[in-house]
Amino acid sequence: MNFSIVIPAKNEEQGLALTLPKLRESYPDAEIVVVNDGSSDGTVAVCQQYEVTVVSHPYSKGNGAAIKSGARAAHGDYIVFMDGDGQHDPADVEKLLYKLDEGCYDMVIGARTGRDDQASLARWSANTLYNRLASWMVNSKIEDLTSGFRAVKRKKFLSFLYLLPNGFSYPTTSTMAFFRAGYSVGFVPIKVSRRLGTSHINVLRDGVRFFLIIFKIGTLYSPLKVYFPMSVFVGGLGILNYLVANLTSGQVRFTNMSTLLLLTGMIIFLIGLLAEQLTNLQYKDSVEEE
Known part of the structure; x- marks a missing residue:
């Protein structure tokens, strides 16, 4: 060789x-x-x-x-x-x-x-x-x-x-x-x-x-595979906070913390989606050189 x-x-x-x-x-x-x-x-x-x-x-x-x-x-x-x-x-x-x-x-x-x-x-x-x-x-x-x-x-x-x-x-x-x-x-x-x-x-x-x-490691291979579980976890905390707040207060309403957690979960997911698309473009150029 x-x-x-x-x-x-x-x-x-x-x-x-x-x-x-x-x-x-x-x-x-x-x-x-x-x-x-x-x-x-x-x-x-x-x-x-x-x-x-x-x-x-x-x-x-x-x-x-x-x-x-x-x-x-x-x-x-x-x-x-x-x-x-x-x-x-x-x-x-x-x-x-x-x-x-x-x-x-x-x-x-x-x-x-x-x-x-x-x-x-x-x-x-x-x-x-x-x-x-x-x-x-x-x-x-x-x-x-x-x-x-x-x-x-x-x-x-x-x-x-x-x-x-x-x-x-x-x-x-x-x-x-x-x-x-x-x-x-x-x-x-x-x-x-x-x-x-x-x-x-x-x-x-x-x-x-x-x-x-x-x-x-995550961002090099598939960012969404890292960001999506994080977004689900944070969004899940928001839903849990909403349920606990309503059970304890007896009123059906979104607290500031519930809203913040749900929005944060959505933002993390969108960031992961954007990172996934950028990663695809990044590796597309490398493969085309071959």
Whole structure:
């Protein structure tokens, strides 16, 4: 297969020193693109030792921005994305490509099995919640929504670059975008190792980000599927308030709270309907490019 390996890296000197020689030995003909996202350590020097293509950002733009730069620089018909911190086993690249080469899938994701040693309980619980919510949205089991180890068809992935954020949620966005466009997504079980170097995840900042991802999952796939239950719930509270007020007062009338809740429920539904139409237009342009 004509494929490229794209690795986003910010201060990943240790991880790349472990990963790059294994990749070179296992896939000598593959194009390897390392995106140096404003590193201040020896990341570039390690890459030069193994003669890989280096795309450097003048300053740190984020993991998603590095992925976009790498995808644009890659020339293979297929792209394998993997982390540069030593978590991913280069031997698993073959597993992803083998499943992709079957011809049934447009994206194959390396699904982490169980809870790895370095994942905190909070992160593991959040990922489990994401997987279940996303599975409900697409009516298909998603085994690992946030895994950064994946293989894709390059042309299809490039058509969604404008959707990808510059931060860490590119796996979530790309996965839901492929499902929304009607492309096939497969999963291959993998195991991850403990990362080398310092994690770039900040508990407070990324805790808020994880919370926002919950809403992003819905708006990326089918906004109305999220907004409609919310509108029914709020509108139901309005009806319940109306019934309770009339039973307790003995008078048939709408209270201000009942009116407010019912109107709020209607507004939420209309916002969801509008978001659904905008989403359809957004993905229509992506599919037409193919």
